[in-house]
Amino acid sequence: MIDLDRETLVKMIDHTELNAHSGEKKIANLCSEARSFGFYTVCINGAYTRYAKELLAGSGVLVCTVAGFPLGAGTSAAKAFEAGDAVRNGAAEVDMVINVGALRDKRHDLVRDDVRAVVEASRPALVKVILETCYLTDEEIITGCKLSVEAGAGFVKTSTGFGPFGAFPAHVRLMRQTVGPEIGVKAAGGIRNFKDAWRLIQAGASRLGLSSSVGVVEGLSLYKFAPTAWLEEEIPCHICPARFANLDKQPKAVYAYYKKKCLACPNVDKYNKFYE
């Protein structure tokens, strides 16, 4: 049985609009929905921070702005300036993208300093560090979490939503185990309905980045009338990142890592028919 009420769910949601083609009208709509539903934040690009802050005045809904988004491959100074600028414009939270390449190169000091620069530039705002798990092995996810916490981040986050895949329960679980209960874990990317959201909450997510927020909340209202469909045991392969490994879109080492993991998984034989 799902023990989650609507009020709790809406306060876990960063209502998100990060498309390059979205203009003021979309941001205004986003803010209006956030105000109506009482979402925790709206998550937007920096150009709209001040606008959103004005639209949300008095609503209790916070503004979350992204920095170094979506690649995370800029200089620390650039990211720090972007984050500080967002906070000055009214952002209460900053979602930054980790330097994924440096993390994969094991340049850990650079990664830690990069995060720290953003954390310091963002004070007093909360900083969430997007790991972009689709480009990482489990070991790299663990390292990314540890470095983020060491640098003062308040949250670690799975994905930008622009990579080959988004949030998976396996990754969220791993991140939660790594950072412990005091640090937030945000799941984002590919969360389309309430069942997707609930799986991630169960895996340890304390915040959800959603562009389908309304549908997710509506799903909760339907769930109570037909809980079996939402609680039906999942075919594990359907929610495994290994199944979504894509050689065209991922580093070949990461792709190979997932495929190797898949072959070693006992579920492969059991559920092989679903790969038809």
Added chain:
Amino acid sequence: MNGWMGKIVRIDLGNLKRETVAVSDEMRRRYLGGRGLGVKLYSDLCSSATDPFDDDNALIFMTGPLTGTLMTSGRYQVVSRSPLTGTICDSSSGGQFGAALKGAGIDGLIIQGRAAGPVYLSVHDGEVDVRNASAFWGLDTQKTQKGIQAELSSKASVACIGPAGENRILFAAIMNDKDRAAGRGGLGAIMGGKNLKAIAASGSRPVAISDPEEYKALADRLERIVDKNPVTGKSLQVLGTSVLVNIINAHGMFPVENFRRGVFNDAEGTSGEKIAETLLQRQSACYKCPIGCGRTTRTRDKQGEGPEYETVWAFGAHLGISDLPAITEANYACNELGLDTITMGSTLGCAMELSETGAWKETLRWGESGKLLEWVTDTAYRRGIGAELALGSKRLAAKYGRPELAMQVKGLEIPAYDPRGAQGMALSYATSNRGGCHMRAYMIGPEILGHPVFLDRFSTAGKAELVALFQDVSAVVDSAVLCRFLQFAVGISTFTEMLRTVTGLDFSDEELMTIGRRIYTLERLFNNRAGFNRGDDTLPPRFFNEEFQTGPSRHRRVRLEEMLDDYYAVRGWDRNGAPRPETLAELGL
């Protein structure tokens, strides 16, 4: 009275007597309007012994408390007993007619008796006039609508029948606002049987709103939600319902040649994308609808509306036809003649297989697009082989000794989703109160599109509960009355909010779900009394015995028995599919 106009008129076309039917506040709250209140009124007026073509049979046009208010609220519901299936039947149509009927000052119109000669009804300012329709009898639906508008007012919204309805074809549609159709179940034939050519409605009486300020805020919010939703805000707008052609085909469940294969090699050529590239003139929308899923199209020789997904399939893959202009013109012909495209196409597919097997000596060949128009037209006039096609697939296949070749449930032809590719859809078809219908519980949502929850389409687990839930929600939406496409963007809590804001009544999600269940159970009771039971909650044997050999849905069969008992248990029905006394008591039936 907020939401409702407070007036339902009953007219006997035989003696022209009119009366206002008393409907208590309690009954409105228990059945809302539209389909729910229509079924309740029908059940009170007629029995299972009433033949659809009896003079006493009632044909009920209904609006709902949300008609003429918020977005997508121009629809109306027609309720009666289907001449095609013998079940209780409601058929829904978009356009403007629902809003016009309500603007004319009434919530609904109950029609009984048979006129001595062709008539049409004009509804205005709460009054119903009976007018001579001799000049329009024999005309197609387009000319009829224009003619009546010329006689009354260009602002009148007209719902009418074409030659098919006049000739009592068992799957005759009621057409309104040019090309919108209350298509399924053949209720247009009942109009023909009553010598009723059309109903025209006009007026601008406002619907009283309980909370105008909240109403405006809600309307604005709905606009944003629908615009943002990828289905209502993008796919349906840009590509229309035929966006589904490639999607369903990719899942190997796009029925080909009377459901013998699940992948159509020429699907791309009949897809929504291809329609947009080659035929589309503009998108069209119903009353207060921001979605605009309608397609105004043009072939080399003609212009009209459609085809929508089901029609693309019915005259396309189902018949092995990939000639998109021919499919489109067959659609235009059905609109003009007043025929249900799904049953028409499905019956042709059945006829082609009967012909191929030698059971029927007529020669109808797969892929033969050149004769489509002739077959459709002959059906509407019952001439040549059209007289046989006019039987519908069930009667046609039975007549030629191969009943298993009719792809129908309870006599209504199954539409464009092969149930072997989605077990929940199979249960939905089998248990639909009006027969093989995809709209009662659109399980394609969870089983293919992942909305509102993604389910394994080949599994039977959890499907019974969800089918029942969807059936109940659909009954609420059909009774409110709104477009079902809204369900892609919002859920039951928003429908509750809409009803509360308009009516001022303190509806809850739980109460609405009980209303939905009550309506569905009442329909079931009617069907039970008409002789339908567990044995009718089934599918053609093809789906249990034959498998596709290729495609993503290969080697699958429908496993209905794994779900049916669970479904009855969820519904509170016994093993024979009859509602238990305690269920009836709980629902106040």
